[in-house]
Amino acid sequence: MSTLIPEVTLNDGTSLPSIGLGTYKLKGNTGANSIISAIHQGYRLIDSAYNYENEGTVGEAVRRSSVPRQHLRITSKLPGRYHTYEKAVTTIQESLYRSNLDYYDLYLIHWPNPRQDQYVEAWQALIDAKKWGLIRSIGVCNFLPEHIERLEKETSVKPSINQIELHPYFNQAEQRKWHEAHQIITESWSPLARANDVLHNETLKNIANRHHKTVSQVILRWHFQLGAISIPKSASPERQLENISIFDFSLDDSEMNQITTLSRPDGRINNQDPATYEEF
Ligand SMILES: NC(=O)c1ccc[n+]([C@@H]2O[C@H](COP(=O)([O-])OP(=O)(O)OC[C@H]3O[C@@H](n4cnc5c(N)ncnc54)[C@H](OP(=O)(O)O)[C@@H]3O)[C@@H](O)[C@H]2O)c1
Numbered sequence: 713m714s715t716l717i718p719e720v721t722l723n724d725g726t727s728l729p730s731i732g733l734g735t736y737k738l739k740g741n742t743g744a745n746s747i748i749s750a751i752h753q754g755y756r757l758i759d760s761a762y763n764y765e766n767e768g769t770v771g772e773a774v775r776r777s778s779v780p781r782q783h784l785r786i787t788s789k790l791p792g793r794y795h796t797y798e799k800a801v802t803t804i805q806e807s808l809y810r811s812n813l814d815y816y817d818l819y820l821i822h823w824p825n826p827r828q829d830q831y832v833e834a835w836q837a838l839i840d841a842k843k844w845g846l847i848r849s850i851g852v853c854n855f856l857p858e859h860i861e862r863l864e865k866e867t868s869v870k871p872s873i874n875q876i877e878l879h880p881y882f883n884q885a886e887q888r889k890w891h892e893a894h895q896i897i898t899e900s901w902s903p904l905a906r907a908n909d910v911l912h913n914e915t916l917k918n919i920a921n922r923h924h925k926t927v928s929q930v931i932l933r934w935h936f937q938l939g940a941i942s943i944p945k946s947a948s949p950e951r952q953l954e955n956i957s958i959f960d961f962s963l964d965d966s967e968m969n970q971i972t973t974l975s976r977p978d979g980r981i982n983n984q985d986p987a988t989y990e991e992f
Pocket of ligand 1: 905
């Protein structure tokens with residue numbers, strides 16, 4: 713069984729599927745089996761990170777799946793403790809070694825860590841690793857416009873992607889508008905807000921009932937119509953399939969607006985504001 717997923721074109725001319733698999737906490741043989749199940753159901757974009765300690769699991773799933781490597785898009789991310797140029801280069805090489813892959817399709821800086829103030833050095837390492845063929849596309853996560861402006865000013869290279877916290881309770885309207893004006897694709901992390909109380913929201917339940925869909929499907933369809941790539945994590949084959957079965961219905965303007973009104977200034981899951989929060 714496989715579902716066809718539309719693609720999004722990046723500012724570097726490459727493309728990515730508009731929905732992928734999050735892999736936080738998918739580890740070891742069990743994790744690899746979950747990722748293989750997702751690939752067999754049609755997922756082609758897999759998100760991972762050095763700090764998830766599962767690059768090996770992802771690489772193993774890629775080799776054990778029946779889909780050729782060139783049809784998959786594999787992401788990893790650089791941790792905050794390795795932002796100096798030399799450390800960033802070594803970490804990208806170590807990421808490849810851990811996954812046993814020849815290249816990553818997408819490599820992102822995981823957090824800007826503005827107080828540490830080394831993210832421009834890290835970005836230069838990503839730019840060079842792309843030139844050396846280790847990475848196909850480069851981007852960032854959790855960067856505010858001021859951080860991205862600095863990257864562009866100091867290196868003349870703009871990220872293709874900014875992966876940010878985005879779900880109905882924190883819809884990032886201004887940041888998304890800024891990305892759009894700068895030809896940067898928004899990628900949504902925790903797109904289901906970790907599937908906690910959001911799944912019981914009455915507005916979302918009403919919209920879901922109208923379309924004979926689940927609340928998760930309505931939320932993921934909303935991301936798609938916003939133009940954002942979402943990466944819901946699920947270990948369950950049933951929920952993996954549910955999450956990509958969103959291309960046979962659409963939300964009208966009124967439904968999109970109703971979902972927009974659910975956003976709250978304090979809607980972040982763990983209050984991780986990139987202006988102050990740092991992760992290493
Ligand atoms: N760049 C960053 O700083 C950053 C930060 C956080 C996350 N991420 C990435 O974003 C990915 C997704 O975010 P996330 O894992 O935090 O949260 P999420 O994808 O919003 O939610 C995952 C949770 O929802 C459950 N779930 C998935 N589909 C469901 C469905 N259809 N119905 C009911 N429950 C469902 C999953 O349980 P089951 O597995 O049991 O289905 C899991 O507990 C991560 O895995 C990671 O790759 C990046």
